[in-house]
Amino acid sequence: MPIKALTQISTGRNGVGAFVLQCKKMDFHYCDWAGSSKGMNGFIKSLLPKFAASHPQVEFSVSPRPSKHPVIIAQYINGREKAICVRNMEPYEILKKAELLRDASGEKLRKVTKPVQSINESVRGVWSPYHGNGLRV
């Protein structure tokens, strides 16, 4: 009559205990010649060093992509990547886009209809028709 044990694996929730930023790498691509990269070149010269220094947990790479529009590609821990084309944008607009990519979780965008999702057991319990005094109709 011994108790047998079943195999279960613990599930982690990011931010419970430790928080790990989900964006793990950002690639900044620019073109030296094209006008659409003007803002990107300014961003790389003026804003990127500070941005990169303030985010040591993200790997940054800057590389040329001749005769193409400038683009920021972010890679995430869940294996997905997101790319934003930043042609003809001002440096501060590009900074906004970089912050957007940094803060993203890497999941596909979907409409959140229930603002709270939890794996915890309900505190109040599930309503049962078999308990309590019931309602006389």
Added chain:
Amino acid sequence: MKRLRLDRFSGQLLVARPGQCPASTPRSALRSSAVSRCTAVRHQSSQAAYQIPQDDDYYDGTDHVRFPPLEKLPPRATSLPSPPPERALQSAKLAALKARLSLPEKLPLQTLARALVDASADENAQFNNTSLAFVGQSLINYHVAEWLMCRYPRLPMEILYAAMKGYAGPTSLHQVARSWGVEHAAAPGGEVDPGLLQFSLHKPAKAIIGFGSKRAEAHGMKKYKWRHSVSNRVVFDDDFGEVIDPEAHKTELLARADTEYGNEYTRSLAEQAYATCARAVVGALYAHAGREPAKAFVKAHILSRTLDLSRLFSFKKPTRELSMLCAREDFEPPVARLLSETGRLSRTPVFVVGIFSGADKLGEAAAPSLEHARAKASMNALKSWYLYSPGENVRVPSDVLGAEDDRPWEPAYIDMGEIVGR
């Protein structure tokens, strides 16, 4: 579960500290086994690396004018089985990983790089993560076990093993390492980025990273399902109560490692490598930063995960076990009573049955048949007995070692044990 013997295992880890020249290490010790691909003497610190003479006779036929190397590799890097330690300082991936895990400055990048080299990639124990993983495995299992024992003092041994495996088993630690954003290299070698986890699927490691002894009768236990009791498992088997499988590589599955997307054996090897890496990071943290940061790290990354312990139980005869429990604890014998029912003659009846011991209700459950409802109610009663907890923030023995908590230790609740069947 087992006694920690850290002093015996972490001594040689400290050789990995930068600035400490391993000049006192005998040259023969730096040599790996005879089958190692390493031809030169390898050094852990970067100062010693400059002594390696330039060697231009190694040429792999690449046109370096047309395809310049992206990174200036140190000489002989491509002939080593894992990246030289001094390259760790240049790796962006490694620095990002260190910052992502909020590891302290005391932990040098070279040691973190070493934690990412599996024994299957580099056989040399001075350069792979075996010793770090042994320390880490002991620490993780100790903290998980003490927390489970203090938080749920009545857990039966089988459930305690399953719970430990759920928190600190290889599958769980594999997920932890994945959630850190650790990536693996396609194949190990001296030229790959030190920030990538390196393991080989072709020659599994024979490194020992845990306690437990090999059983001579392991084959018979597997083939004929020989009985082995729980106390037997406590003594002989590993920290999760599992028999250490001495069987060698599954050759035919290994041979197919490259031809498919992998098979269940190669997947388990990869899982092991990730889990070993997670353990080695904890071991490295302990070796360089000490006990408290390592404990905080284990708490933040492993103990903070969610595991519903009530889903681990599988009862065979719950009603009998409950009546034995009541007899042992001098409760009145349990009686099942029907509390409410609906649709007895319909297709979907519901019976709510409570188990009472005298006037006390021990458990309750709803089910579509009377028999089922009674069994479920007994299981609920047994689970509420076994999952007794003194509180959420129960103190564990290692809390007393911390400097910030000066309160004297109050002995933890110890239960008389699980219900033994006759």
